[in-house]
Amino acid sequence: MALPSLVLFDLDGVLAHYDHAPRLEVLARRSGASVEAVSRALFESGLERDADLGLHDAQGQVDAFASLLGLPVSLDDCVAARCAAMRADPEVLAIAERLARHAQVAILTNNNLLLRDHLPTICPPLFPLFAGRVFCSAQFRLAKPDPAIFQRCLADLGTTPDRALFIDDKRENADGARRAGLRAHHYRDLPTLRAALCQFDFPED
Structure with missing residues (x-):
């Protein structure tokens, strides 16, 4: 089995821990709204889902959120809230750094343009x-798990599915990657990830 030339990581739940609660609390504090009102405007309205599907750019997502909330909200507010909600997993990040000595590494996340464009500020340990x-x-x-998203991502990275490995904490996303022709690992914990990487012939260094 050829060593993968690309390892594609999911973000929340693999490279980073994510928690809704601090995000809602920061947005509530900065806007003056209740946590419940923030949750309704961000999640229950479908705004977050729409943004994750590309129906809003970063500023458009902020503007739509402010309109639903009925209060002023800035891009900086939304970036700070997302920053409060996530922290890099140092052990998984160390594995990614080791793999980067043997293969290209990249992130594929079900997420919006606000997060993608501001991720160096939101989660600095992932960079450079x-x-x-x-x-x-x-x-x-x-x-994800639509196989087409993996094909589009790999095309942008200049890699073919047979040379790529995908790691995600959701089984259905790993299954979608396999349908697209990638090798995949359903991430559950560090020991099983390390064991899987040995099976994919990555050196232990």
């Missing part, structure tokens, strides 16, 4: 390792 190689569902207007 993933600089220029962060891809999201919004830019393709497709979402």
Whole structure:
């Protein structure tokens, strides 16, 4: 089995821990709205889903959120809120840094353009390792587990499916990658990830 020339990582749940609650709290504090009102405007309205599918650019997402909330909200507010909600997983990041000595590494996340465009500010430890190689569902207007999103992402990276490995904490997304012809690992914990990487012939260094 040839060593993968690309390792494609999911973001939330693999490279980083994510929690809705701090994000809602920051947006509530900065806007003066209640946490419940923020949740309704961001999630229950369908805004976040629409943004993840590319129906809004970064500023358009902020403007739509402010309109739904009925209060002023800035791009900086939304970036700060997302920053409060996530933190890089140092152990998975260390694995990514090791793999980068043998293969290209990149991110493919079901997420919006606001996150993609501001990820160096939102989660600085991921950079410069993933600089220029962060891809999201919004830019393709497709979402995992649709096999087409993997094909589009790999085309942009100049890699064929048979040379790529995808890692995601959702089984259905790993299955979608396999349908697109990639090798895939359903991430559950560090020991099983390390064992899988050995099976894919990555050196232990």
